[in-house]
Amino acid sequence: MKSLVLEKKNELSLRDFPAIDREEDVLGPLDVRIKLHTVGICGSDIHYYTHGRIGHFVVNEPMILGHEASGTVIETGSGVQSLKVGDRVCMEPGIPDPNSKATRLGIYNVDPAVRFWATPPVHGILRPTCVHPEAFTFKLPDAVSFAEAAMVEPLAVGVHAATKARIKPGDIAVVMGAGPIGLVTVLSALAAGCARVFVSDLSDKKLEIAESLNPAITGVNAVTGDLFARVMKETDGWGADVVFEATGSPKAAAQIFQPLAPGGCVVMIGGQPDPISYDAGAAMVREARVENIFRYAHVFPRCVAMLASGAIDVKPLITRTFDFDESVRAFDVAASAPPADVKMQIVMPS
Template sequence: MAVGSPSQQPAVGKDQSNLSFILNKPHHVTFQERPVPSLASPHDVLVAVNYTGICGSDVHYYDHGAIGHFVVKDPMVLGHESAGTVVQVGSAVKTLRAGDRVALEPGYPCRRCGPCLAGHYNLCPEMVFAATPPHHGTLTGFWSAPADFCYKLPDAVSLREGALIEPLAVAVHIVRQANVVPGHSVVVMGAGPVGLLCAAVARAFGASVVASVDILQSKLDMARELAATHTYLSRRVSAEENAASVRDLIGLPDGADVVIDASGAEPSIQTSLHVVRMGGTYVQGGMGKNDITFPIMALCLKEVTAKGSFRYGPGDYKLAIDLVATGKVNVKKLISEVVSFDEAEAAFKKVKEGKVIKILIAGPNEKLEKL
C-alpha cells in the first residue's frame, strides 16, 4: 500500500447492514440499504453507528423539509447525534484503531478559510454537517469521517452516553460563550435537552445559582433533578412581570450575572433581557423566528454583553466528554427511551409530541438491550 493512501476495504461482515433512515419529503420517510462508504482520505475512519439521538432540527426537517435556507431537495439520511465503533482506519490515522468507541462530531470544516484559521471552525462557510442538505446524516449503519472529528470515549463513558456528547457540546459552547465562572448566577430560559444541559454545565463550571425557566412543569422537574438550584414555571403575563418573578425567586433583585436563552421563543428572549443585571451577559443559544420584537432599550441601558452561539468549536467536544467521564454532568438522566432502528419514525413522532426528553435509536446492526 502506498504511503498516505486510504487503507484496505472495510472489514464489514456480510450479515451487517448499512440500512439508512431517509427523509424523502415532509412526513415521508423510508428505510433503504445504501453502499457502505469508502474512505475518501487516508485521514478518515469508518465507524459502525451504535446509537443516535434525535435533535429538534431533525424533527424540523421531518416536519417541514427545511430549516431556513437549508432545504431538502433530494432524499436525505437524517440524524447527527451519534456514537459508534471504529471498524476501519485510514493509513495516516495515528489516534484511533479498529474497536475504539467514539463520539462523532457530525460536522467538519474546510480548515483553510478565515474563520477556520481564526479558531472558529464552526463558522466555516464550507462546513459539511450531517443531515443538513445536501449532506446525509448518521441514522445509518456506517459513517465515514475525518479521524480528528471522532473522539475516543474513555472506559467510564458508555456508547449511549456518547450519543449525547453532541448536544452536551452545544451546551458547553453556549456556557463558554457566557464566560461563566465560579460564583456566578445563571438563568437558563428553556428546559429542553440543550437548556437542561446548559444548566448542568453552568453548575459544573461553578455557578452558585442556576435557575431553569420553562412553560412545562415536567421539564422543570427534570431540571431540578439534573442541576438547577431554582425553577420557575413561566406565566402568561408580560415579559417584565415574569422577569421580576424570576429575580425574586433567585433572590437577586438587580438580576442575574448571566442569562442564556435556549428556547428561541420570543417571550423567553424578551424576559431574558429584563432578568440580566446591569453589565451582565446574555447569550442566545436557541434558534427561533428570523425576526422578533426585541427589548433593545433594556440591552442598551444595562450595557449588556450579548452574544450568539452556534454549534460548537475547538475543545468543546473534549470538555463535554470529560464532564461526563468525571461525573460532573449526568447525561444518562436525559435518556427517556432507547428503540430499535425499525422504530425510528415512531421515535420521531414521540419527540415531536414532547413525550420524551431524549430518545436514542440503536443502529441497524446493534443488538438492543433494555435500559
C-alpha cells in the same frame, strides 16, 4: 445497508440507500470507518421531518437524518495515529474547510463551507456505518457509555454557550427553556461555576426533571410563574449574571433582559427563523453583553472529559430508547413532543 431516509416533508422510510454506500466506499488516509451504535434524535431532525426545511436549508431530495452519534472504529486510514480498530468513539458532525479563513482563525463552526451531518445536502448517520475524519473523531474512556457519548453533541452546545458567557464561580444564571439544549446548558452553567440556575419552561414535567438534576436548580413555569419576580426576589433585586435563551421562541427572546443584572451577559442559543423583537434600551441601561452561538467549536474533548469524571451527568436526560427498526415510530413519538421526555435515542443493529 438500510438507512432512515427523509423522503420529503412528513415522509420517512427505512430503506437501502446505495448512493451513500458509493459515496463512502473509499477511506482516505486520515479517515476512520465507524460502525454506528447509538444516535440521538435532535430537534433539528424533527424540524426537517415536520417542516422540510430550517431557514435556507431546504430538503429538496431524500436525505438521511441523524447527527448525534457514537460507535466503534472498524477501519482506519493509512495515516491515522490516534485511533485504532475497536476504539469506542463519538464524532463531531461538522467538517469545515481546513484552509478556510474561519478555520484558520479558530472559529471553524462558522465556516460557510462547513459540511454538517443531516443538513441539506449532507446526509446524516442513521445508517450502519460512516466514514469520518480522525481529527473530528474522539476516543471514549471506559467510564463513558455509548448512550452518554451520543449526548456529547447536544452537550457541546451547552458547554460552548457557558464558555461564551464567561461564567465566574458563584454566578447566578437563568436558562429559558428546559428542552434537551436548555437542560445541557443548565448542567454546563453549573459545571462552569454557577451557584444557582433558574430554568423556565411551559412543561411542569420538564421542570421537575430539571430540578431533579441538582439542588441548585430552580424551575419556574413560564405561564403560571413569574420568572422575573422570582429571580429578583432571590437576588435581592439585582438580577441574574447570565441569561441563556434556549427556546427559539420570539416571545421568550423579547424578555431576555428582564431578569438580567446590570453588566450581565445574554447568550442567544435558540434558533430564530425570523427577525425578533430586541429591547435595545433595556440592553443599554444594563450595559449588557450579548453573545450568539452557532453550534460549537473546540469543546468535544472537554465534554467527554466531564462525562468521564462525573462533573456532568447526562444519563437522567435520556428518557426513551428505540431500536433502529422502530426509527419511523421514534420520530413520530418525538414529533409529538411528550412532556415527560427530554432526549430520545435510537440504538443501531449490532
